[in-house]
Amino acid sequence: MTTNETLSGGSEKLVVRDLSMSDITASLRAGVQDFRRAPQFGLFFSAVYVVGGFLMLWVGAGHVTWTLATSLGFPLIAPFAAAGLYEVSRRMEQDEPLKWGAVLGIVWNERTRQLPWLGAIIVIYFLFWTFLAHMIFALFMGLSTMTNVMQSYEVFLTPNGLAMIAVELGVGAVLAFLLFSMTVVSLPLVLHREVDFVTAMLTSMKAVRGNMVVMLAWAMIIAVTSLLALLPWFLGLMIALPIFGHATWHLYRRALE
Numbered sequence: 001m002t003t004n005e006t007l008s009g010g011s012e013k014l015v016v017r018d019l020s021m022s023d024i025t026a027s028l029r030a031g032v033q034d035f036r037r038a039p040q041f042g043l044f045f046s047a048v049y050v051v052g053g054f055l056m057l058w059v060g061a062g063h064v065t066w067t068l069a070t071s072l073g074f075p076l077i078a079p080f081a082a083a084g085l086y087e088v089s090r091r092m093e094q095d096e097p098l099k100w101g102a103v104l105g106i107v108w109n110e111r112t113r114q115l116p117w118l119g120a121i122i123v124i125y126f127l128f129w130t131f132l133a134h135m136i137f138a139l140f141m142g143l144s145t146m147t148n149v150m151q152s153y154e155v156f157l158t159p160n161g162l163a164m165i166a167v168e169l170g171v172g173a174v175l176a177f178l179l180f181s182m183t184v185v186s187l188p189l190v191l192h193r194e195v196d197f198v199t200a201m202l203t204s205m206k207a208v209r210g211n212m213v214v215m216l217a218w219a220m221i222i223a224v225t226s227l228l229a230l231l232p233w234f235l236g237l238m239i240a241l242p243i244f245g246h247a248t249w250h251l252y253r254r255a256l257e
Contacts, residue, residue, distance in 0.1 A: 014195070014203050015257035019211040023254045024218055031247025035239075038098055041088045042242025048081035049241055053234040075122040079187055080117050083107050086188045086252075093253070106191075114190040117197040118183065129175050133168060140164035161194050180219045181208040188252040196232030207255045218251065 035042045052074045079156040087106045091098055110116075140160050155161050185204035190197060222244055227238030 013257075014189075014193075014199075016203070016207045016210055017212040017257065018256055019251075020256060021214060022195075023251060024221070027247045027251040027254065028048060028221075028243070030089075030250040031245070032082070034092055034246035035242045037092060038088055039057070039242075041098070041103065042085065042246070043238055045081040045084040045245070046238050046241040048077060050234045050237050052077065053230075057081070075126055076116070076119040079119045080107050082187055082245055082248075083110050083191050084117060085242055086191050086249045087142060089246045089249035090192065110191065114195070114197040114200065115187075117142055117199070118186060118190065121197070121201070122179070122183070124174075125179055129172075132171065132175075136167055136171065137164060141165070164210045171233065176223070178215070180222075181205045181215070184208065184215065184218070185250065185252050185255055188249050189256070192252075211255070 007064060035225070055074075082108045084103060087103050088098060090096075096102075109252075141155065141164055156165060182201045182204055185207045186197065186200035187197060189200045225240050225244070226237065229240035
């Protein structure tokens with residue numbers, strides 16, 4: 001791999017490497033190996049996402065206020081579950097013992113470091129995304145006659161409805177990839193090194209910009225697999241998420257010196 005950019009990260013330099021598709025393959029293979037070596041940790045931390053999905057589905061069903069509350073709380077908790085998976089992979093990498101107290105202790109200590117700031121950024125981003133989605137819906141469907149969105153599916157098959165769906169998907173894809181760009185490297189980086197969250201996000205975006213094709217492929221793999229893993233009833237996430245969490249750590253290690 002060749003270096004393509006160097007950034008300042010506190011007292012050390014963060015060197016961004018060039019990646020290839022073989023790095024994705026190797027990272028996924030390493031992610032599967034980490035999950036197989038310590039499945040109890042992977043299942044425990046992935047349960048956070050599955051339980052969060054059930055909460056948003058059951059508690060928020062039919063109630064906008066509860067849906068918004070559970071949706072806003074989830075991005076604040078999810079990064080800590082990801083940090084647990086990164087810490088497990090880091091300990092395996094360094095041949096350190098895998099003890100529940102040590103792993104959970106690291107995750108608990110993250111509350112006083114940079115991870116909560118990244119969670120807050122994700123929440124703000126989610127709020128903007130939600131507002132933009134509602135605005136697009138209003139622009140295209142504001143004059144349509146609908147008694148209830150869940151009972152007026154035919155309105156989405158009109159020219160306005162189809163155009164709205166296309167724009168929502170396009171804008172959503174762009175925003176999703178931008179959020180991916182800000183977090184794919186920054187989340188493991190703030191766990192691993194003493195850098196501030198702004199530097200971590202900038203480093204992540206530079207790593208994605210310098211490896212656009214590879215990172216696009218990685219984002220697509222995660223998106224498609226996660227979508228399929230939602231069926232049935234989020235249970236597929238119990239396997240997919242820990243593998244992707246461990247694999248993200250290994251891809252991060254390959255992306256930076």
